[in-house]
Amino acid sequence: MTAFHENLVRMRFDRLVAVLLLLQRREQVTAAEVSRELDVSERTARRDLEALAMAGVPVYSVRGRGGGWRLVGGARTDLSGLTASEARALFLAVGPASGATPAMKAALRKLVHALPKPFQMEAEAAASSLVVDPQRWGASRIEPRPPRFLDELQDAVIRGVQVSLGYVDGKGVETRRTVHPLGIVAKGPVWYLVSNTETGRRVFRIDRVSSADPTENPVQRPGDFDLAESWNEIAEEVDRKRTPLEVSAVCTPEGIGVLRMALGDRLDVGGPTTDGRVAVVIRGPNEYILAGELSGLVEWVEVTAPPGVRHRMASIGNALVERYGRPRTGGGLHSS
Structure with a gap:
């Protein structure tokens, strides 16, 4: 990720687009004007403008009385001060991967039309080129090696x-x-x-x-x-x-949180049952693994189907009683 992109990601993306559109419409803006337009503090407005400049957007400040902030080339350049790589970086930062709201998407469409014609297609492509799905697959916490390409x-x-x-x-x-x-x-x-x-x-x-x-x-x-x-x-x-087998079960209300922590996105929570419990569906790779997982959750969960998982859980329960249900004899410490 470029330094340009990293700086943009740290900003509020809706304000970023709004500030750029404001600069496009006017020859010059002050931090106070941005503050009033966007309903933020003057300090926040000034910090956003400075961050844009540091990130590489062609924005510069004019010092002294009558000063403010301008786009390189003036407001009528339609953001032509942006290079192709900067336009792409901008739309990567504020595209769908950032969780843009409908109002944000509308602002993006306006900004696309404000860009120079040669950049518009690549800017739109950049905005739709990336999806972020935060939920990882599997339980492994081994971090992958950095992708070289x-x-x-x-x-x-x-x-x-x-x-x-x-x-x-x-x-x-x-x-x-x-x-x-x-x-x-x-x-x-x-x-x-x-x-x-x-x-x-x-x-x-x-x-x-x-x-x-x-x-x-x-x-x-x-x-x-x-x-x-x-x-x-x-x-x-x-x-x-990865998880072709589905298990139907009922869970006590207080156990739902435990199941969420243990099973993650393999758990689907349904509605309440007539006895006050909650219907759930749990996915897993096979009966053996699911029976082992759910045996440790019997305080909250009762499996209703399929029969194979119930039978395996019963076998696990019998084995636990056989091993741990009787007092140990021999091998202990005795006082004299």
């Missing part, structure tokens, strides 16, 4: 060019293929590339990419493609493959 692949997504991709799969086998990059996803700490290939849509872990050589051939992008919707479909499919 993240910047190159994101650039290819934004420019809309195909990439000759070297990739090492989970078994250590390296292959090379030409892909059509469609978007980048941050899933927890792991980065993924969503692409079209000769065999259909594929997802690649970017930390397993061994080389990424952009071509000049344009990406073949489905006309109705939406990265966020596509990723939701991919994530649901992966979750179904």
Whole structure:
């Protein structure tokens, strides 16, 4: 991530866009005017303006009486002081990955039209090139190695060019293929590339990419493609493959919090039952693992189906009683 992007991420993105639009409309603004327009303190307005300048946006201050803040080239440049890379960085920072509100998206559309024509397409592409999904897959807390080719692949997504991709799969086998990059996803700490290939849509872990050589051939992008919707479909499919078995159960109300902590997004909470408990559905890879997990939660949970999980839990209970239900004999310490 560039220093420009890092500085923008630290700011309130709605204010960032509002300040830029204000600068575009007027020849010059003061911190006091920004404060009144955006309903923030003058100190906050001044800090935002200074952060924009430090981040690389072509904004500068005019000192002395009658001073204020201006865009390089004047307000009628329609933000033409932005370079292509700066415009892209701006829209990466304030695009859908930032959790933009509807009002924010409307402001973005206005800002797109304020950009110079050559930058508009790349700015729009940057705004839709990244999705952030904070929930990691699995329980592993091992951090992946930094993705070497993240910047190159994101650039290819934004420019809309195909990439000759070297990739090492989970078994250590390296292959090379030409892909059509469609978007980048941050899933927890792991980065993924969503692409079209000769065999259909594929997802690649970017930390397993061994080389990424952009071509000049344009990406073949489905006309109705939406990265966020596509990723939701991919994530649901992966979750179904990782946890194909569903267990129906009832849980005491006070146990729901315990289940959430233990099971995360593998838990679906339903409505109340006639006896005051709560219906839940729990997903897992197989009966053996789910029975082991849920045996430690019997204080709160009663499994109702499938029978195989209930039988395995009963076996686990019998084994626990056999091992721990009788007093130990021998091997202890005796006083004389």
